[in-house]
Structures are given as C-alpha cells and as structure tokens.
Amino acid sequence: MRTKMISMVKRIQDEICSAIEEREDGKFREDIWEREGGGGGRTRVIQNGSVFEKAGVNFSEVYGTLSPQAAKEMGGGHDSDDLTFFATGISLVMHPHNPFVPTVHANFRYFERGDGSSWWFGGGADLTPSYLFEEDAIHFHQTFKTACDKHDPTYFPKYKKWCDEYFYIKHRKESRGIGGIFFDNHKAPNQEGAFEFTKDCAEAFLPSYLPILERRLGSEFTKEEKKWQQIRRGRYVEFNLVYDRGTKFGLNTAGRIESILMSLPLTSRWEYSHVPEAGSREAELRKVLMAPRDWV
C-alpha cells in the first residue's frame, strides 16, 4: 500500500501542476528535500505568478519515530507505545491574486503506525472564497459528493460536516471557508476500498476547482475588494497557525518548514475591529462563515 499510495499521489501532483501551468505564465519551482529522521518530499511552488499569488503542491513521504506530542497530533486513534510511523500524501494550497477566485486547499494522505497493522487514510478539500458565489459553492461540493457517493452515500454528509467542524476559527466564531470535505482515520470498507475512495477524491480535485477558476479569473476588482481579500487571508493565517493539526504535526516532527508554511498566503492584513458594512457582499460572506450551509 505504501508504494501504491506514493505512486498515486505523485501522479496527482503531476496532473495538478500541469493543469495549473497551462493557466499560468510561469512554471512551478521544484524542491526535492530529505527529512532528517526519515523520508523527504517534492515541493512545487509558484510565487507571484500571473494567476496565483502563491500556489504550492507538495508530495511527501516521511517516516521515523514520533515524539509523544506529535503522536497525539497525528490522530488515527492509535494508542500503542510504538511511536514509529509512516505517512505519505499530497497537500496543496492555492491563493489567487483575483479576490473573486477562491483560495483552495486539499490533501490526501495515508498513514501507518507501528508495524503497519495500524493504518488509515485522511484528507479532503475545502474552498475559501473572499466573495460568495453560490454556483461555485454548489459545483465544488457536488463534485466531491459524486466522488463520495460512488463509495458510500453516508460519506459525503459525514465528511462535509467534519469539514465545517474542523476548519473552524474558534476565537473568531467563524469558519475558515465555506466547506468541502474532511476525513481522517478512514479505514472503510477495507484497505483497498479506502485507497480507491481516497484516489477518487484526489481525482475530483481538478474538476472541482478549474471551472471556478476559469469562471472568475477575468473579473475586474477594486482596491477595496483586494483589501477585503487580504483581511480574509489574515484569518487563513490565524487558522493555520493556531488550529491546523497538519501544521502542528509538521512543526512538531521537525518537518521542512518551507513546505509546511507554504500554505500561508504571500500577503495578508489585520485591520483592527474591521466590520463589513451591513448588507454588503463582504457581510454576506461573513454570514455564511458564521453559519455553515449545505450546498447540495
């Protein structure tokens, strides 16, 4: 399963990068890195591109021995004293320049603890717009619902709910984005079936996002709309640094810092006591973030 998963996520990384490069002026910069303690990765980043302020698509394959703290962050319900682990996956974050194109994040992972008798899959994809377009939200969710339903009709509602719960900025009482799917500790129906499910979700990424990107890319925007996007980026940073388990896991396992923090936007903004004007499009987004909706 290790080699099978590695080959799948590397293929997905290639496919996603090619699709993005077709729409960008530049190419991804690639960094191959090794991890002290075991494993390494292939990080690809576009920075200050024509479409994306920052887009990173990482493959990694790491193994070794966890600190007890990192073992806790890792999850998976594994409570053995054996702290050895293996993890591989793809993780991507794309922050576009245009405030009408949403930020998107996805990751698809396979984990083992101890001798490999304990294993599970995790991952998901979620959308973080600065401005709400219902048709985009519906399309994104519908694409992942179709991928989920192929395997089990209970997956999508369960994993959409988990996404809303996971990407929650507690101190702001709002979600980071408008949803998607999130799953962890996934073992059903068996290792092969769980792999197929994860693969189908990973393959749903491009069809979930590209149509939205192309629909919004040409939109004109004002300085004020760009500023609102920057404020939303600040909230993205807050979530990732304060709450995100993957980020904490990376920092605790002495991962490659630049690959972990590649998820942070190129630029962001914190305005003191900023409140969007009542009835504005900015207030409309905020409302959805405070009360997650089912889009399909």
Added chain:
Amino acid sequence: MRTKMISMVKRIQDEICSAIEEREDGKFREDIWEREGGGGGRTRVIQNGSVFEKAGVNFSEVYGTLSPQAAKEMGGGHDSDDLTFFATGISLVMHPHNPFVPTVHANFRYFERGDGSSWWFGGGADLTPSYLFEEDAIHFHQTFKTACDKHDPTYFPKYKKWCDEYFYIKHRKESRGIGGIFFDNHKAPNQEGAFEFTKDCAEAFLPSYLPILERRLGSEFTKEEKKWQQIRRGRYVEFNLVYDRGTKFGLNTAGRIESILMSLPLTSRWEYSHVPEAGSREAELRKVLMAPRDWV
C-alpha cells in the same frame, strides 16, 4: 495593590499615547470594553497613521475563574485548585511604516490567583528591527538596564536572557527580535518593591524607544527594504500565534479578540524559501536573530 497598579498602568498608557500623538497626524481611537466573566479594558489604536502602520496601547483589568488550560498558560507557579484570578496591566505593540524604525512591544502586569495571597508581577519590553542599528540596540538595552540596576544588579542579565529565550521562534531557529527584558513570576524583594521595579521599567519605555523612533523616522527606503520588513512581520505573526503565552491566555480566557490580536501587524508577507543575500544588511539582521547578543 490592585488599585495602585491599575492607576499606575493607566497613567503610563496616557503618557505613551500622548507622546505618540505628538508625533502622529492622527489620534488614537479608544474602545472601552467589558469582559464577560469579569473586568474589561481600554484599548487604544492608531491604524494607518502617518508614522505607524498600527500602534496599539491596551489597558486591561480582568478577573474571574480560569479554565484549567488557561491556568496552565497563566504561569506564576501557582498550583492551588482555586481557579479564581485577577490580572491587570498595559500591553503595547507598535509597527511603524518605515522599515528602519523597529517594531516595539512592551507589557507590564500584576497577577493574583485565589484569594490574593498568591501574587506576582510580569512584563518586559523588546525590540524587533528589520534592519540592525547597533546604537539603537545599545540604547534600548541601556535604558532598561538602568531601570533594573536601580533595584538589583542581577535583574538585567537575568531578564535579558529570559527575553532571548522567550521570544524564540523555534521552528525558524531564530529570535523574533534582538532582545530587551522579559520577566514573570517576579515577587522580589516584596510586593511594594516588586511594584516599584515594574513601575520603573514601565517608565523606561518612552525614553527607550522615542530616541530611536526620531533617529530613524526620516530615513528613505526602497521597495525591496519595505518587502523585507513585510517578511519580518510575517515572522512576528508566526511567533505571536504559535508561541506567545499572552496571546494563548487571551484566546483561552475568551478575552476581547480585537484587543488580543491588535498585536498583529497591518500587513505581512510570506515568501517561499526567502533567503537574504550573503553579506547584505538583511543577512546581518538574520545573523543576530540566530545568535542573540549582549548589547550592554
């Protein structure tokens, strides 16, 4: 001691705000707020001023019952089961526009746990330049050394070291800034003496910072120098959201979010794998951040 400390830090808040307003085009915006659970504060902020991108000077006085988690973050070595607490203090952060003017942070606090038989003082001041000027670093430290030495010659070396240890961004293997003083759980020589020490440090703030501000304010700077400042601001955000105990304490005690996160800069930047050019002024700063120096 509660009322005495409150009156001292409110006076210091007034003095600092007046001194800043003399140098700014605008005035501080003031928000008086109450805390659900007990207490409140007086937050003053200048945003997008002529000198400061963001400057916040907060007074607060909070009390009530801690969660066990917040009790742990609070420190003070108090291990009673009594989770009631009282805390008052001033906290300030100033982020200037000009990359040659350093960001500065300071706070001076008084704490009680339980019935008040357990009390201590905490605080400090630290400087975060984007570009190193040795004379500024020396002046800043000398000012606080003089304040410390008046009370006990062991304080300054101890609290400078604690500052370097506290403001450390572990995952970057670098300090947030170039030092200052940091103290917590300070009870010596007695309550009155500890108050006087804290007061002398608080009164040292303006003389430590104003001469630096005035010396650097007129400096011309390039777009590249501004960009470097933005990257340093990103590191500031990383420290505050990932490590800062005060921020965690605030988020865990359901403090006023806007007052807690007022410490974040107006704008910041994360460049993937940014490395300053060898021998540049940016590299010179980085070197000092990776190996803290004694300035006096």
